[in-house]
Amino acid sequence: MRMIEWKKMRSALGAAIAILASVAALASASDDVTGIGELRIEGQGLKQLILKDEAGRRKTIDQFDSPVTLAEGEYSIQSITLQGGHASSYSQIPGHLRVVADANVPATLKIGAPLRQVVKVERQGPVIVLNYELIGQGGERYRVNRTQDCPGPSFTAYRGDREVGSGKFEFG
Numbered sequence: 001m002r003m004i005e006w007k008k009m010r011s012a013l014g015a016a017i018a019i020l021a022s023v024a025a026l027a028s029a030s031d032d033v034t035g036i037g038e039l040r041i042e043g044q045g046l047k048q049l050i051l052k053d054e055a056g057r058r059k060t061i062d063q064f065d066s067p068v069t070l071a072e073g074e075y076s077i078q079s080i081t082l083q084g085g086h087a088s089s090y091s092q093i094p095g096h097l098r099v100v101a102d103a104n105v106p107a108t109l110k111i112g113a114p115l116r117q118v119v120k121v122e123r124q125g126p127v128i129v130l131n132y133e134l135i136g137q138g139g140e141r142y143r144v145n146r147t148q149d150c151p152g153p154s155f156t157a158y159r160g161d162r163e164v165g166s167g168k169f170e171f172g
Helices: 002-032
Strands: 036-042 046-053 058-061 068-071 073-082 087-089 098-101 107-110 116-124 127-135 154-159 162-168
Touching: 036 098, 068 073, 068 098, 098 107
Parallel strands: 036 107
Antiparallel strands: 036 068, 046 058, 046 073, 073 087, 073 098, 116 127, 154 162
């Protein structure tokens, strides 16, 4: 009888260990999984967005037609590239433009178009200097694409309704 009791105990003990192992595996798996947040990107003309989380991991986004899923946490924007090649890097992106992914609340990021074109004119002695900035809806500044197939800047100056000058010039 002792042999039969030992076999029953051993079988019951094995089942209990298997159950405990399963419970422990589930508990540790749920500890390792962070929540998943949703990011909605509001903007047009976007080609690529690169985010960096607090641990330094990068997330590249190149599809903007549906919400993006991100592990919970805070992300800084490393770079934004628009269709047509205009780009914004970390130093040109305002510090307030960050993403906080939370499983309970979808995040929204407003970047890209509509864009504002800003020209600042200043006189430096006999020279008039025109400074051009391309600014996205989140306040990010874009470097203008200077490739061969991108037309160079041009301007037209008016006095009232009358054109007094115009021209094209090179960057620099």
